[in-house]
Amino acid sequence: MEWKREIQIDPAAQSLAVIGAGVAGCAMAARLRRLGWRGPISLWESGRGAGGRASTRRSRHNHLLRFDHGAPLLSISAGPAPTLLAPLLEAGWIEPWPGALAQLDGEGQLSAGTTDPLTQGDLYRGRGGMDQLCRGLLELGGDGLVLNSSQLVRHLARSRSGGWDLLDQDHRRLGGADWLVLSGTLLVHPRCQELLGWPEPPLQPLVRTLGDPQLERAAAAIAAIDTSPRCALLLLIQPPAAEAWRRLPFRLLSFDEAAQRRWGLSRLSIQPLDAGCCAVVAHSTADVAMLHAGVIGSRSSVASLAGVTPTPQREQALIHTLASALSAVVKPWITSVELAEADPQLMRWGAAFPQPPGLSSELMLCPQSRIGFCGDFTSGPGFGRIEGALRSGEELAEQWLAAMVPTPVPAQGQPA
Ligand SMILES: Cc1cc2nc3c(=O)[nH]c(=O)nc-3n(C[C@H](O)[C@H](O)[C@H](O)COP(=O)(O)OP(=O)(O)OC[C@H]3O[C@@H](n4cnc5c(N)ncnc54)[C@H](O)[C@@H]3O)c2cc1C
Structure with a gap:
């Protein structure tokens, strides 16, 4: 059974923007909610809906048509299984x-x-398409998760309050939040230069100016990942x-x-x-x-x-x-x-x-800069697969909460 941590936090105090609504970003948001955190969470996704590399291509004109054109299934190869797996199965999002x-x-x-x-x-698939996995994660997250689809975040900037602004290609502000999670590597990795002709990865100028050694190490590790x-x-x-x-x-x-x-x-x-x-x-x-x-x-x-x-x-x-x-x-x-x-x-x-070694879990959260990273590119069980994406989203949610609120003492008989 999932352990719900009782936390006391002002729900209006801190907002979170998650760039990327693939498995890792959706899992991060769902896990945060199920751990009891109620602050505003927005997800920003360049694709037409949630799913990322585990998405389903559908047609507006032909409802029969669907292609699982990325991952056709997910496998859980290590125990214990990710915490969100059982509720996804119970609610019939995956089978x-x-x-x-x-x-x-x-x-x-x-x-x-x-x-x-x-x-x-152990092998599973989304019931009615692989995109049901991410839809299920967003449902498990409950009300108040705002998914902004077809929105490519092109630039990042620091807000006056020390949080983050998300900007489009014309530097128009799409949204913002106190904390930022990057669940894809695009804004950090040099591949965006070749793929999209951007002069440099958008996070890099901020890495140079923020003076946060943890962020410098994390950005360098992500930029070095081969795919x-x-x-x-x-x-x-x-x-x-x-x-x-x-x-x-x-x-x-x-x-x-x-x-x-x-x-x-x-x-x-x-x-x-x-x-x-x-x-x-x-x-x-x-x-x-x-x-x-x-x-x-x-x-x-x-x-x-x-x-x-x-x-x-x-x-x-x-x-x-x-x-x-x-x-x-x-x-x-x-x-x-x-x-x-x-x-x-x-x-x-x-x-x-992604090719190993990936980003180590100690570098997933950079509290000084209020930014975190999750995705299948973080090292650990399931690296490079949906399993790793799920686990990394869950892990970042737990690290993030631990940084936000003092660790509670589990009641007797509850897992720590
Ligand atoms: C062809 C193929 C076959 C695969 N087969 C399997 C398999 O059989 N089993 C398995 O377990 N795994 C498989 N995988 C791997 C699996 O799909 C991935 O490990 C998993 O989906 C990664 O999830 P993620 O959330 O880490 O990343 P992603 O799914 O890549 O999610 C990141 C999201 O962020 C979005 N994004 C990034 N930058 C921005 C931005 N600047 N603005 C807005 N949005 C942004 C992207 O659009 C994307 O949706 C396969 C992958 C592929 C491509």
Whole structure:
């Protein structure tokens, strides 16, 4: 059972802005609320809704359509499980993963189960789409969590009261708070220069002027994190062709090293939809994504918010490359992949997976500057996966509360 800490704090005293409504940002907000903290919390997200790399691409025009185009599942590989897992399961936001897992080798042989590190441990998925995980976290956070979607925070500034102002591309103030949490690396990491053409990571000038050694160490550690990219090909297969895809002997196919070298794909996710349709998501290898570094999906929300020009011809070429690899892989079961009828889309995950060692937990909170960091890039169990994102959000909430209020003495029989 979750231990609810009784805290006495003026709810109007301190506000918190969380940049990023992926798993870590939503978990941080939910955990804070469930620990009893009632101050205002706003979340700022460049995407169309909560989810981040565990989001679901949906269509305003076709309610049947949905793609889990990032993470297709989550795995909990270490105990004890994150505190928020049980309430998410109880409320039906997530469910045990029901599908078959398989692995492909370089000879094209299929075997049941996988050695893929992303599928070890207890497996779950969002019920009705992976974005239900973040929706559930926000629900668990209760009233008063304000999610501001489609808002790219471009600049940060200190407010007169020593808090933080969040600004858009034109330096217009989007909002502000006494404390700030960055649940993504974009505002700290040099990759924003290459990706969005920004002259430098927006937090860096503040790091230089604030004179906070803890913040300097945290920012340096985040800026040094290497990431591995992926591209995703998204296909919507209509009936009757969808029937063959729905009958495939796996829901998630992992490619071993030899298979990755041969086909340039790392995973294939089969997502049956209502009305006999089937969503198919094929993830490239890191090598293929690096080879096509400049190709950003033209439906990418961050690219359109930041005004990055798409490259349709290069995008089409990459779609064809990934689709012909996919055709070759599914040939034993599916005679032809009709691209023109499958509304192919491309998605680039430029920083799909952080590489170790990541940010150590001692550097997650910088009380002097009133800023904290969480995300799957913080070191510990589940690093680089949803598990790590959940744990880091929970951990930052606990560290943050400890810095705000004196540690209470647990009553007898309660865990410390
Ligand atoms: C292709 C792929 C497959 C994966 N497969 C698995 C898997 O099978 N199992 C698993 O456990 N994990 C998997 N992962 C990893 C998993 O998705 C991540 O570990 C997890 O979702 C990270 O959550 P997060 O909250 O730390 O970061 P994110 O999800 O990246 O959230 C950060 C959020 O911050 C937002 N943001 C950042 N900067 C700004 C800004 N300046 N203004 C506004 N918003 C901003 C971003 O839009 C984003 O939504 C996969 C990832 C990818 C890409």
